[in-house]
Amino acid sequence: MNKTELVAAMAKETNLSKKDVEAVLKSFTDVVADELKKGMRLAKPIYNKNGVMLYERDSRLTEQGIISIQNFGLIGIYVLEPAEPVPPMSAEDIEFERYQTMAVFAIKEILDAVSKQKPSAKLNTFVTQLVQKYGSLDHKINFIQNLRSVEDYVYKHSLNTALLCAMMAKRMNLSEKNQTDLVTAAVLHDIGTLLIPIGLRRKSQLELTEEDLKKINTYYVAAYQMFSRDYSLDAGVKMILSVALRRIFHVGGKDDEMEKKKIPEVEILRTAYIYDQLTAMNIQEEPTSDVQAIRFLLDAGNGYDRVAVQALIHSINILEPGVCVELTNGDKGLVIIPGMYNVLQPYVLSFRDNQVYNLSTPHVAAQLQIKDIMRTMDNRHVMGIDMLKQYSGEAVHIGEYRDNKTY
Helix, strand or coil: CCHHHHHHHHHHHHCCCHHHHHHHHHHHHHHHHHHCCCCCEECCCEECCCCCEEECCCCECCHHHHHHHHHHCCCCCCEECCCCCCCCCCHHHHHHHHHHHHHHHHHHHHHHHHHCCCCCCCHHHHHHHHHHHHCCCCCCECCCCCEECCCCHHHHHHHHHHHHHHHHHHHCCCCHHHHHHHHHHHHHCCHHHHHCCHHHHCCCCCCCCHHHHHHHHHHHHHHHHHHHHHCCCCHHHHHHHHHHHHHHHCCCCCCHHHHHCCCHHHHHHHHHHHHHHHHCEECCCCCCCHHHHHHHHHCHHHCCCHHHHHHHHCCECCCCCCEEEEECCCCEEEEEECCCCCCCCCEEEECCCCCEEECCCHHHHCCCCEEEECCCCCCCCECCHHHHHCCCCCCCEECCEECCEEC
């Protein structure tokens, strides 16, 4: 979307004149640009909608670069502190971010058409390509979140939910047909939010009145009815959406028989939906960390399917070697070996006493656990693997039995 298209879209959503929208948009981008200084270094690359890298990470901003960023209308960029090293990113990480940038433009076009109940010729192709690229991976990836605004939240959320569903479906050995139906449903599941007027979407939870909540619910009901009756979709996709929307947005009434069934596609979609929602980086609120999100999903009281949650855990990197953490005793530490049976119980090197704690050992786990990740808004909580390999010497793990002694 170029600046002219953005102004037109905002004018339509807000009922303001294009002139007024242009003034607001200029003020916003001026504020962003004013915060940028010549010589600042980028922590993450900037791409255009075709996936072409415009600015490499660690690039120093020039006066012309700041003007270009202002013209892009970006809601924010990631910058490094003056002496801060560039955070580690693998070639796969960089490709994942590039794909997200391109895909969010494609998914916007699809969802905008569907929200108007128009057929989208690109939907099937988009889903097929996504499944081919990320639905056949045999290893975990770093699931990178990018900053979202109210305007682009639905597009980025739908994309990330679809990506997670593709990877989780692979882990749960779903058939190719079921995987495709699931990812299609994931792309479309949040149309109801897209139907909500932008002014209402901008309100925080504290600002919403009872009348606002009733109004919001009507849009979720409208989306449910559209997919249930009107919009032409494969029967498998309709079934997933029908059950998932009832369980996520509490619309469409109760279907006791369906509610009792454990439908793998629905469980995967619910899990991917809430994980992305919790960990998304919004300009309005702080994200939940990966650790806190997984802890929430593993809590049986919250009602998420354990098999689906384990599929998520086996799809993305959480508490991998090199991650800096805060422990429940107040110490800071470094993950050096992943948890074998419980992702939240890895081996951690304590910065205070230089001891290695095996958090899965019962007597250690009884008094010490990971409180959270020490993180910023990108992956600067991670120590590079090359640096981690420099850690040498024979470690005695707390909780390990050696030489007739338990450490």
